[in-house]
Amino acid sequence: xVRLVESGGGLVQAGGSLRLSCAASxxxxxxxxxxxxxxxxxxxxxxxxxxxxxxxxxxxDSVKGRFTLSTDIAKNTVYLQMTSLKPEDTGVYYCNYxxxxxxxxxxxxxxQVTVSS
Numbered sequence: 001x002v003r004l005v006e007s008g009g010g011l012v013q014a015g016g017s018l019r020l021s022c023a024a025s026x027x028x029x030x031x032x033x034x035x036x037x038x039x040x041x042x043x044x045x046x047x048x049x050x051x052x053x054x055x056x057x058x059x060x061d062s063v064k065g066r067f068t069l070s071t072d073i074a075k076n077t078v079y080l081q082m083t084s085l086k087p088e089d090t091g092v093y094y095c096n097y098x099x100x101x102x103x104x105x106x107x108x109x110x111x112q113v114t115v116s117s
Contacts, residue, residue: 002026002106004095009111012085016115020080022095022108029053029073033098036069036080038113040091048093049080062088085115 008020020036027034035050049069051057057069068081078095095108 002097004097004106004108006093006095006108006111009093009113011114011116014086014115014117016085017081017083018085018113020082020093020095020111020113022078022080024076024078024095024097027076027097027106029071029076032100033096034071034078035096035098036078037094037096038089038091039094039110040088043091045094050096050098051078082113085113087115087117089113090115 003025005023006020008018010018012018030053033050033052036048037045038048039045047060048063049057049059049067051069066084070079090113092110093113094110097106
């Protein structure tokens with residue numbers, strides 16, 4: 001059974017930093033994708049960053065150079081280090097586990113990130 005639990009969200013001033021964590025269980029990193037999505041009020045959920053084990057990490061253009069996705073395989077944890085935060089980064093951040101074979105997605109419950117100007 002797949003379970004994703006996010007943590008690390010909060011309120012931060014513009015220019016600040018936060019690190020999100022996603023503790024995963026019941027997953028297999030190899031061949032599958034782990035990533036972060038976000039949803040701002042009134043907007044659709046959008047990709048922030050995604051990695052396939054031993055492959056490249058893809059970032060949304062809006063976060064390139066500011067956000068870094070990393071993984072700790074031993075801890076089954078995915079991180080999103082966010083720096084130089086902007087008010088437009090505000091939203092609920094969701095951890096995602098995607099199995100390409102069968103196109104199956106699993107989501108965490110989300111963690112709120114609020115960036116004040």
